[in-house]
Amino acid sequence: MTVTRPWASVVIPIKDERDNLMPLTEQLVKVLDAREESRSAPFELIFIDDGSSDGSSEVLDSLVARYRTVKVFHFDRNYGQSAAFDAGFKRSTGELVMTIDGDLQNDPADIATLLPHIKTFDLVCGWRKDRHDNLTRKISSRIANSVRSAVTGDRVHDTGCSLKLFRRAVVEKMQLFEGMHRFFPALALMHGFTVTEVPVRHYPRTRGTSKYGVGNRLFKGLYDLVAVRWMQHRCLRYQYRTAATTSSPSPSAPTRL
Numbered sequence: 001m002t003v004t005r006p007w008a009s010v011v012i013p014i015k016d017e018r019d020n021l022m023p024l025t026e027q028l029v030k031v032l033d034a035r036e037e038s039r040s041a042p043f044e045l046i047f048i049d050d051g052s053s054d055g056s057s058e059v060l061d062s063l064v065a066r067y068r069t070v071k072v073f074h075f076d077r078n079y080g081q082s083a084a085f086d087a088g089f090k091r092s093t094g095e096l097v098m099t100i101d102g103d104l105q106n107d108p109a110d111i112a113t114l115l116p117h118i119k120t121f122d123l124v125c126g127w128r129k130d131r132h133d134n135l136t137r138k139i140s141s142r143i144a145n146s147v148r149s150a151v152t153g154d155r156v157h158d159t160g161c162s163l164k165l166f167r168r169a170v171v172e173k174m175q176l177f178e179g180m181h182r183f184f185p186a187l188a189l190m191h192g193f194t195v196t197e198v199p200v201r202h203y204p205r206t207r208g209t210s211k212y213g214v215g216n217r218l219f220k221g222l223y224d225l226v227a228v229r230w231m232q233h234r235c236l237r238y239q240y241r242t243a244a245t246t247s248s249p250s251p252s253a254p255t256r257l
């Protein structure tokens, strides 16, 4: 019996999202079922339950029983969003890999907006141009994005938007630790992949609560920024050295970050 590889894996890290899980799954299944690609290959939804304590685990188990496309991995404690993305990537088998928040602030229908661009680019990022957040978060996010873009050179407006679409090769190269999921574009560019961003919708949260903390995020964000810059530096040095040993007589410098 031959098993057809899924055309898409959707990776959804969650922490305490009990009331969002059922409607999110219904919307994702509806959007993906309607795609032409689903006629010839399956898709999979991979939830990474990161030590939830609000009953999310039981809801996820009931979704596994109801939908054959749903896979769930439970962590015994909270390891953080990047670790959850990493676990989801490693368990995904799709040709394409999508990521989305589990709180219904992203619109699953926007997957249709991202998909056409994956023919041209290796990573397609959602851009929450019209964000539904309070002023403090809007301003802190604008500053954080400007600093990050200037330091890493990724030229992306909104790396925090979880709605993203990756070619399989990109997720296989990702090394995720601490808060690295907020640097997907810089990490992809560092490995020579192409990146674009497209505007997507963003809705206010209606169920459950945000786990976001400005102070905590600021401190960790600075640490992550230094770590990514160091990785970029190492990667460039490696590329220069490889070029120097493989091409002669005069090695050309790498042209892409």
Ligand SMILES: Nc1nc2c(ncn2[C@@H]2O[C@H](COP(=O)(O)OP(=O)(O)O[C@H]3O[C@H](CO)[C@@H](O)[C@H](O)[C@@H]3O)[C@@H](O)[C@H]2O)c(=O)[nH]1
Pocket (backbone or CB within 6 Å): 013, 014, 015, 016, 017, 048, 049, 050, 078, 079, 080, 081, 084, 100, 101, 102, 103, 105, 141, 160, 161, 162, 182, 209, 210, 211, 212
């Ligand atoms: N696995 C896991 N998931 C988490 C964790 N913390 C949050 N999440 C999940 O990540 C999604 C977003 O979490 P929120 O706490 O609601 O974040 P937000 O306030 O909406 O923040 C948004 O912007 C941030 C920066 O711009 C983003 O980093 C974040 O992903 C999200 O898009 C939800 O699905 C939530 O369950 C965690 O520790 N572990």
